[in-house]
Amino acid sequence: MKIAILSRNKKLYSTRRLIEAAEANGHQVEVLDVLRCYMSITSHRPSIHYKGQELSGFDAVIPRIGASVTFYGTAVLRQFEMMEVSPLNESVAISRSRDKLRSLQLLARKGIGLPVTGFAHSPDDVQDMMAMIGGAPAVIKLLEGTQGIGVVLAETHKAAESVIEAFMGLKANILIQEFIKEAGGSDIRCLVVGGKVVAAMKRQGKEGEFRSNLHRGGTAEVIRLTPEERSTAVRAAKIMGLNVCGVDLLRSNHGPVVMEVNSSPGLEGIEKSTGKDVAGMIIKFIETNTNPSSTRTRGKG
Ligand code: ADP
Numbered sequence: 001m002k003i004a005i006l007s008r009n010k011k012l013y014s015t016r017r018l019i020e021a022a023e024a025n026g027h028q029v030e031v032l033d034v035l036r037c038y039m040s041i042t043s044h045r046p047s048i049h050y051k052g053q054e055l056s057g058f059d060a061v062i063p064r065i066g067a068s069v070t071f072y073g074t075a076v077l078r079q080f081e082m083m084e085v086s087p088l089n090e091s092v093a094i095s096r097s098r099d100k101l102r103s104l105q106l107l108a109r110k111g112i113g114l115p116v117t118g119f120a121h122s123p124d125d126v127q128d129m130m131a132m133i134g135g136a137p138a139v140i141k142l143l144e145g146t147q148g149i150g151v152v153l154a155e156t157h158k159a160a161e162s163v164i165e166a167f168m169g170l171k172a173n174i175l176i177q178e179f180i181k182e183a184g185g186s187d188i189r190c191l192v193v194g195g196k197v198v199a200a201m202k203r204q205g206k207e208g209e210f211r212s213n214l215h216r217g218g219t220a221e222v223i224r225l226t227p228e229e230r231s232t233a234v235r236a237a238k239i240m241g242l243n244v245c246g247v248d249l250l251r252s253n254h255g256p257v258v259m260e261v262n263s264s265p266g267l268e269g270i271e272k273s274t275g276k277d278v279a280g281m282i283i284k285f286i287e288t289n290t291n292p293s294s295t296r297t298r299g300k301g
Contacts, residue, residue, distance in 0.1 A: 001027045001290065002057050003283075004085070006034045006073065007064040013268040017279035018062060025283050030058075034065060034073045046082040058085045060290045062282070063094060064264050070098045086290040088282065089263050093241035097263040100143055100175065103240065110239045112232060113257045115139075115250065116178040122168050126161050133178050136160050139210075143173040148213035153179060179210075180257065183250040187212045187259065188223060190233035190247045191270050191278055194285045197233050199274040200225050220273040229256045236261050243289070244282055246270075 003022050007015040010031045022029040032050055040047045048055045061080045065073030077091040097103055101119050108114055116133045123129045130138065136157040142150030154160035160176075167174045185205035190197045202223040203212035212218040225233075233247040236258050246265030249256045267278050 001059040001287070003027050003029050003286065004055070004058045004061045004080070005029060005031045005064060006037075006061060006077065007031050008033050008035065008066060008069070012064075014264075014266055014279075015064060017267050017271065018064075018282065021277070021279035021283045024280070025287070027283070034063075034069060034076050037076045037079075039076065039079045041079075046079055048076065048079050048083070058083075060086045060088065060286045062088045062286070063091075065094060066264070067098060070095065086286070088244055088286060089242050094263045097240050097242060097245070097261050100141075100260070101173070103261060104175075106239055107236055107258055107261075110235070112236055112239065113252070113255050115180055115252070115257050115259070118176040119173070120164075120176065121173055122171075123164070126164050129164070129176060130157060130160055133176055137179040137181070139177040139179050140164060140167065141175040141177065142167060143175055147215040148211040151211055153210050180250045180252045182253050185210045185212060186251075188225070188229065188249045188251065188256075189220075189265070189270060190225065190229070190249065191245075191265060192233055192237040192242070192247060193244050193278070193281050194289070195234055195238065195243075197225060197230050198281050199270050199276040199278055200229075200233075201270055201273040203269070214269050220269045222274045226256075232256045232258065243285065 005015060005018055019029050036050060038049050063077050074091040074095050077087055081087055081091060104114060104117060118129055118133045120129055137155045138160045140152045140154055140163045145151060152163050154163050186202055189201050189203060191199040200223050201220045203214060203218045203220050205212040206217040214220060229249055236247045237245050240261045242263050246262040248259045250259055271278050
């Protein structure tokens with residue numbers, strides 16, 4: 001098969017591993033910088049050009065679209081879909097997962113366990129907002145934050161009020177969440193491929209840190225999931241419509257709660273801590289779910 005990887009940097013661990021795994025399985029791979037793709041939006045013959053050449057002959061596309069380029073990246077992916085190149089994750093599912101509020105609303109509607117969460121733009125009654133989520137301590141998050149930046153633990157009601165007011169001053173959308181203290185500064189990343197959890201790791205924040213992000217000095221180790229955690233991760237992936245994703249869970253007193261579903265999960269932490277060939281499993285998934293003969297000439301006629 002001929003596989004495109006939409007990635008801005010060939011040297012990133014995840015991109016390198018996907019190239020390696022695809023080549024090891026006899027596929028041809030090309031890494032394309034999504035921002036350098038340009039498109040002709042015509043009804044009879046959608047096309048994508050790259051560095052002066054029209055792209056053709058691709059069977060499958062692996063989107064690794066960074067959060068900062070979601071808008072343009074999903075538009076390019078949509079164009080691949082119009083050309084009937086099979087996407088690992090569909091553009092609509094990626095857009096959905098990038099909207100934290102929309103994701104939580106979807107998951108809630110289907111009965112997935114979530115931390116009690118409030119959402120606000122400029123609440124005129126902070127007291128009531130706090131009461132809604134059960135009072136302090138509370139976690140307050142900037143909706144646009146990633147890698148733990150803009151995630152604050154307010155231990156007291158007073159602190160929560162100040163943080164909410166400060167964020168409101170920035171005119172930012174915020175999420176206010178019940179603090180899952182019993183998670184003990186750790187969370188669980190479940191890597192789902194094709195409706196199965198293929199690897200899972202526990203991330204632990206460094207001493208005195210409630211955020212477990214590896215970028216913030218957290219450490220990762222392999223973990224055994226409970227059947228409930230496994231089924232929660234699989235259901236969350238299905239609800240979001242993602243074939244491949246990272247589902248982040250917290251172990252709460254009321255069972256597993258989902259914090260986030262990530263449509264471009266990094267492979268480095270999970271492969272290194274579990275020793276599993278996740279990139280290889282992703283390529284195998286593409287092989288079984290793409291029909292090369294039917295796509296090879298698509299988009300041409
Ligand atoms: P980001 O998407 O920026 O990584 P998260 O919402 O995943 O932000 O939060 C970062 C980390 O903070 C999580 O991995 C988790 O360890 C911790 N955390 C987030 N929300 C809560 C919560 N409600 N209760 C306890 N810990 C939390």
